[in-house]
Amino acid sequence: MTTRVTVHRIDPDDPAQVDAVLDMDQLVWADDLRTPREVALADTPTRAAWIARVNGEAAGIAASWDVELSVPAAGGGASLRPVEGLTWVGVHPDHRRRGVLTALIREHLRWTRDEQGRSISVLKASEPGIYGRFGYGVTSSTVMSSFGRGTTFAAPSAVREVADATTLRTTTASPDQGRRWHALARECARTGAGHIVRSPQDSERLLADNPESRGTREPARLLWATRERRDVGAAYFHRTPKWTHGKPDGTVGVFFLVSTDAGARLALAERLVDIDLMGTTEYWVAPDDVLALWLPSPRSLGGSGVSDNMWLRIVDLPAAVAERGHAADVDLVVEVRDEILQDNAGAWRWTSTGADAAVTRTDATADLTLDIGDLGAAWLGGQTLGARAAAGFVTEHRPGAVAELDAALRTAVGPVGTIDF
Ligand SMILES: CC(C)(COP(=O)(O)OP(=O)(O)OC[C@H]1O[C@@H](n2cnc3c(N)ncnc32)[C@H](O)[C@@H]1OP(=O)(O)O)[C@@H](O)C(=O)NCCC(=O)NCCS
Secondary structure (H helix, E strand, O other): OOOOEEEEEOOOOOHHHHHHHHHHHHHHOOOOOOOOHHHHHHOOOOOOEEEEEEOOEEEEEEEEEEEEEEEEOOOOOEEEEEEEEEEEEEEOHHHOOOOHHHHHHHHHHHHHHHHOOOOEEEEOOOOOOOOHHHOOEEEEEEEOOEEEOOOOOOOOHHHHHHHHOOEEEEEEOOHHHHHHHHHHHHHHHOOOOOOEEEOHHHHHHHOOOOHHHOOOOOOOEEEEEEEOOEEEEEEEEEEEOOEEOOEEOEEEEEEEEEEOOHHHHHHHHHHHOOOOOEEEEEOOEOOOOHHHHOOOOHHHHOOOOEEEEEEEEEOOHHHHHHHOOOOOOEEEEEEEEOOOOHHHOEEEEEEEEOOEEEEEEOOOOOOEEEEHHHHHHHOOOOOOHHHHHHOOOOEEOOOOHHHHHHHHHOOOOOOOOOOOO
């Protein structure tokens, strides 16, 4: 029997539809329902949310956050672009594996491209096996790290001097710091690719305390780093106290840590790994994070290994290419496979000269063939097309073509790990 799935975008002003989204989310994610309904409703993403129905019955949901992503800029660093952050994806247990998610994703991708005019969709995945089939690639990775109390970071003296000139101040996180946080996050995002900056409204909401949903943890704190009266970094963390055999053994959980420079990062990290009554600080770093480089080797990071951080899907290839800086001139023909968005598929002449890059339709013979997901993986500098060619995903028809495109897409530093959304 074929299942007919329909997808419609909810009306954010219709309480019944918003209720339906929240009910589905709480069911799918086994929510403990301790958060008061009005608080949960205020956190429900209504800006863009979809409900999938099977025979008229609600079967699944998806939503999208309005976020900015830092992408590689011409000449180095990064620039912010508006993208869509897919979120709140869930399918009713009675309707699993009948194409409900597939219908929701197809609609999200179409809407992102055709109605929002945005070139990229990003997400954080609950499980690794879900999103590759929809053209998303793992664009950044994270090392799930755990720092013991008093961890020493062997930063060079020039960095330490900047850290010493940085002032730290602990506050309790609160919505009235949202605009300040947002402004700092935008500034930090220009230092490298892979940052997600939430909207000002969402930043405010994220900093609100909800006692029912934080369990045994304290209210979240914001540690601000300033220098010469300017914000140069901030960390969002909370402590969970614990006593083991009479000794203090609490955990510091760090959810965001952003900085405009290495000195601010060092100052923040040294404070976070040396908080009284705490034994361990958990913070997941990107492989190229300076915090990892200031330790003797990756083995010193502790934790539980490497995981995917963010997935990226190009929905409008010409726009995405024009919005991304290229590190070298290139002129070649790429055959792109995209089974969902046919406008991306086919042969493209890919050129970049100085600060300008473009793809244009061509009938010429392809120099290489790849999947749209291969580009998602390489877009922020987290993977090379060469590695994906070695794995058999990218096919080279002219020797050297893969290396030429890799040189153009190269970034000085790998992508950062980003906040959850
Ligand atoms: C993950 C989830 C959304 C999938 O929804 P679904 O409607 O069952 O997915 P579909 O039927 O559209 O599946 C499409 C394909 O993805 C595969 N797939 C779906 N979920 C998968 C998973 N967790 N791991 C691996 N493959 C998965 C299906 O087998 C199917 O493969 P096929 O095309 O080869 O037949 C659903 O199981 C769910 O709600 N899980 C709990 C919440 C969650 O993890 N949400 C994702 C948040 S990032």
